[in-house]
Amino acid sequence: MTEQTAIDEREAAASDRLDPEDAGRALTAVESLLARHRARFVELVERDEQGQALKHEPAVDYLTELRWVLEDMHPADVAYVLEALPVDDRLEVWKLVREVGSSHDEGEILLEVSDSVRETLIGAMNRAELVEAVESLDADEVADLAPDLPREVVEEVAAALPLEEREQLRAAMSYPEDSVGARMDFEMVTIRDDVTLEVVLRYLRRFDALPDHTDQIFVVDRDERFMGALSLQLLVVTEPEREVKDVMQQDVLQLGPLDDVGDAAAAFQRYDLVSAPVVDAAGKLVGRLTVDEVVDVIREEGEEQVLAGAGLREEEDIFSNLWDSIRNRAPWLLLNLFTAGFAAWVASRFDATVEKIVVLAFLMSIVAGIGGNSGNQTMTLIIRSLATGQVTPTNVRRLVQKELLVTLMIGLGGGAIAGLFAWALSGSLGLGGVMWAAMLLNLLVGASVGMAVPIVRTRLGYDPALGSSVLLTFATDTMGFFIFLGLATLFLL
């Protein structure tokens, strides 16, 4: 890369006009400046070792340039870059960020990064720095960070908060992780219903700015009970002489602090909302949920399902340390090892049969594998339907019938192909027939387990996705071997 393109990049990264590629460009710029800074350092050390004088040179100071770049970046872009850097580079950049940025930006960055990256960043800060960064945040944001912060830092920050905010922090930290309460914020603008819009407008002009995502202001009575909402859109299109109570909307989505945040997110998506009031059991307005949190929730839910599908407990920092990665992955692999071992043991009960017809050994994994694949398709679709709440006691029987019928058709067709293959490989028509039957039966096993496990887990109040795939593979492997070798023992010996 030439000097010129580096400067172009810096300028692009620093330009006023934001565009979707900003974060990616910033990453490239930071990486290349870091690399050049390193290369220069190595060069200087080498020259020093060769006895060449380290005189003052008019060299480009890449580190200074990097500071400029970081200074101009949006905190969310800094967070993005930090995520993508190997740990040592990340900590070096984080040090520069803290030299040039405000403590508020530091707090924002800590909020933006993933849990595992946050851990590395927090580990590099001392207590005073942490307190400074965290105390610049709102109560709900402090609550989000609290689980990852040293206890003393949270206490020190809490002690310094005004009474109302300390109360909010306490409340936010008390709600369960997946509840609306844990995700809401407290930055609501509230008004009374007996004033005119003119008065509301005058009131609002006393603010320097409204909280982010204020698309509506909330109407409450003397006891802070929620009465309705006035959207800014209505406020600006309506004649200022009218009173709030005549204009406000009452049919707005109200959330409870203990509502499941996934359900709330689905409601935001259904009704295309930007914000919603959070109202407690007594009707008191206690907070609001905004669409930026909802977007995060939806993204996280998608990620969780993808990760759970591969047996990963959580998102990994791509440069997490070895031990964290192993802890994240090993439990599921170990579980699979045990189920595969059990299936192998079941199959080994038929060793007399396999000894006589060796080709069975090579065909049996096809039966097991395709049963698992097909069951996984059924299970994935059922888990999705369960997640949206569209599987009901009324329609579940028809759903089961349909799935079994689809599997039967696929089993008849796919089993025939597998049977032909077995016939060709072994030269035995009987073995082809056994293959066909075993395939069909194991596909039905896969479909049944693929439906039963998530449905039963949901009924019992568990997450349908977690662990279901291990149970499925266990069933299709074990039953696949058992059915295939069992039929072969019955009909071919």
Add this chain to the structure above:
Amino acid sequence: MTEQTAIDEREAAASDRLDPEDAGRALTAVESLLARHRARFVELVERDEQGQALKHEPAVDYLTELRWVLEDMHPADVAYVLEALPVDDRLEVWKLVREVGSSHDEGEILLEVSDSVRETLIGAMNRAELVEAVESLDADEVADLAPDLPREVVEEVAAALPLEEREQLRAAMSYPEDSVGARMDFEMVTIRDDVTLEVVLRYLRRFDALPDHTDQIFVVDRDERFMGALSLQLLVVTEPEREVKDVMQQDVLQLGPLDDVGDAAAAFQRYDLVSAPVVDAAGKLVGRLTVDEVVDVIREEGEEQVLAGAGLREEEDIFSNLWDSIRNRAPWLLLNLFTAGFAAWVASRFDATVEKIVVLAFLMSIVAGIGGNSGNQTMTLIIRSLATGQVTPTNVRRLVQKELLVTLMIGLGGGAIAGLFAWALSGSLGLGGVMWAAMLLNLLVGASVGMAVPIVRTRLGYDPALGSSVLLTFATDTMGFFIFLGLATLFLL
């Protein structure tokens, strides 16, 4: 269910206060009313057959009650209910919805439902009904529906549009599926920069309502070129005497109509946006993207990845017809059948070995299976990192090193456990050693393929997720058999 609870449900579903459970309650209410209507109908027919008079009875007419429920429901909730009903119930409810609802609601519902459900609903409408429902929508919404509508309907609707909207429809339909252009709308409020906020407020009061998700109005020059944005929040907190050009923000995210909508969604999430202007190459404001579309995009992306992981081409209507389901699932199963067949053929080349040591037959699928599981974990993480753009030419080498090291550690540990199991099952220490080595090697195969396939596919410009898992299983199955049986042939015979 008693009469009373049904009425409670109806009232809950119809209450002004929206909450996240509304859709679910509506579904239960509709299901139970439909079931009771059916039961009543059967009863009447039976009585008729038994010769009992069908005299006018003061019976509850469940169908009328169902109409009331549907009339009070939010279109998005109706869409939700339609998704969850078996096809015959769905069409019956859809008929009632069209009797009681406005054609605008019908259009909204068609927009909300999934592609496959939309197909069934459109199939039940005649041309005139479709035209009426569709022409009540905005140009960008018509464009969204167009691919699923009969050609003549789109033409008839387009012909009836005013020139400007017809032009917008043509533009929206011309952009590629995953572009910002295909997702943007045209409902922007624009102003000039040389007026005061007072003038802007007066101008806005001439609207009955602003378009949904108007959090900012756009400032353009005489040639419709984008100059900046004025947020409603700023508009209401700022003194009305000030001029737009002094107050407007210029550092807002600007999108191009050809930008990838996934990148745009990531930017919305990073910068917590509600709307963003879409500006063409000449700087002209051509549309806007809003957060409700972004929420849909993020949800769809998550769904696609989950479905692709199970080898499903698309989301299925849970009550889609058999043939659609088979078409959705069979190709991937067939592909897996071929790769499993190939792996079986490779293994069968070692039949002399297996004939001598039968227990190999039962252990070989463990080696293949765990290699596939572990490779899938690696692949899932890499695909996620690739999707966020955080894998760069600079860090990819460190990433590969780290993955191989993690796999090596897991392989040493997991391989040892598998080796002990093999030893126990066979009584041969040598076989335990072969198991250990084969497991370790096949885990490394899985990790290598799990990284290489998505990275290479991304470099070549393909989607990294699609098809990767078939290639991975192919590699870990074939190589697992080959390595294990090969080592056994070398060392145990």
